[in-house]
Amino acid sequence: MKVAIVGGGPAGMMAAIKASSDNQNEVFLFEKNEKLGKKLFITGKGRCNVTNACDIFLFKNYIMRNQKFLLSSLSKFSNKDLMKFLEMNNCPIKIERGLRVFPKSDKSFAITDCFKKVMKENGVKVLLNSEVIDIICDENTKAFKDTKEEKRASYTVKAIQYKNLKNNKISKIEIDKIIVATGGISYKSTGSTGDGYKFAKKFDIRINDLLPVLVPMGVNGDFTELNGLLLKNIGAKFFSSDKLLYESFGDIEFYKYGITGPIILSASSYLFDKDNLLIKNINDNEFNLKDKLKLLIDLKPALSHKQLDERLIREIEKLKGSDSVDLLLIKLLPKKMVSFFRKNIFKDENFTISKIDKTYRKKILDLLKNFEIEIVSSRGFNEAIVTRGGVDCNELNPKNMECKKVKGLYFAGEVVDVDCLTGGFNITVAASMGYVAGSKEV
Ligand SMILES: Cc1cc2nc3c(=O)[nH]c(=O)nc-3n(C[C@H](O)[C@H](O)[C@H](O)COP(=O)(O)OP(=O)(O)OC[C@H]3O[C@@H](n4cnc5c(N)ncnc54)[C@H](O)[C@@H]3O)c2cc1C
Structure with missing residues (x-):
């Protein structure tokens, strides 16, 4: 299966890692910046408070929006799983006040380096300076829809169109599965400019009002x-x-x-x-x-x-x-x-x-x-540290983050209407959603 991931933040990188762990998949990660994890780099004042070591039962108290929706992905990839993942992949971590977890080096790039290392081992094709400009889907015909169950998706993912920002060349590739992990709209200079909302709107996927929080x-x-x-x-x-x-x-x-x-x-x-x-x-x-x-x-x-x-x-x-x-x-x-x-x-x-x-x-x-x-x-x-609002959780299957309206289209990370308090929770939920979106179909 050809899998395209849009956005190289924690959600996108984790989605790429999980999708590429199945060697039947050919995985492409599109990032419009010249490097991966630009926002991750500035997190935790440059130290990246990557997660929180609290008990998973307490974790939910720090989720401000759509707590229930996240329980499914957190049950498959939790804060403790993220800690294990980092430690297993040569990124030692430490726990500080309030159970905040940081890389031992106190350098946020240690986290991105860790994600990059695993993606490389798994053969993910990372396309930098590559801005996804369109998601192309087939419209499922009425006849086709009527023969299937009522909740049949209206569209099926077909291709992705992207622009090389170095030479302005536009290319298109056929894709079976697309994971949109474009982030919110806070700190736009890091690349989170709200492109994911545009893709969602194209397919009538509901976007809840955006608000700056934290x-x-x-x-x-x-x-x-x-x-x-x-x-x-x-x-x-x-x-x-x-x-x-x-x-x-x-x-x-x-x-x-x-x-x-x-x-x-x-x-x-x-x-x-x-x-x-x-x-x-x-x-x-x-x-x-x-x-x-x-x-x-x-x-x-x-x-x-x-x-x-x-x-x-x-x-x-x-x-x-x-x-x-x-x-x-x-x-x-x-x-x-x-x-x-x-x-x-x-x-x-x-x-x-x-x-x-x-x-x-x-x-x-x-x-x-x-x-x-x-x-x-x-x-x-x-x-604002995070954007509240975004893709309405009711539009997605919480088990795998797939859109109900578009077969093969997934959303993960801050682009979805979930946000948490400070303490390492936002990166964790982004990675958790990325993990389930990159997993095999449920
Ligand atoms: C100053 C600051 C400090 C923070 N500190 C912490 C912290 O210590 N701990 C914590 O848990 N959270 C922290 N956060 C929040 C956390 O960084 C975000 O919640 C998290 O990065 C969201 O991950 P994401 O992968 O969904 O999106 P992002 O990290 O925003 O990544 C999205 C990526 O998609 C790319 N992209 C967008 N559109 C396109 C397109 N069309 N084509 C290709 N690529 C595209 C962007 O360039 C970007 O790289 C902080 C945020 C800020 C602003």
């Missing part, structure tokens, strides 16, 4: 002077009209366009869902929120108000006679926050420590325990 948030107000500040081990509560929507503990980082960091990315996945209508006015770089969110940061989560006030009193006592309130603030805050806090609490530049009374102590406490930020937008696809 994405930074835009804020109201001027936080420029906090740019680059990383707040560690803080508490965060997100409210909409005073209703608590999400609560977490961890790190937040201020950056050029707002706030990011683990808490923010995970919160975006829980909160920015079209279903609860938080988002409107789509443009690629920024999505406005229908309802603004209030974020309250607790900079001292380990101390109660009372304990913190007692500490303040002690510090003020020790610093009596000193002029600058900065001397007090530096004991309570990261350096970058001192002038920001001073301006917010003590409007008068010449305010001295001796003037801090109960009212000012309350103001300091309020800011430390309830530092308020108004969230007004979600940043766009260019900054």
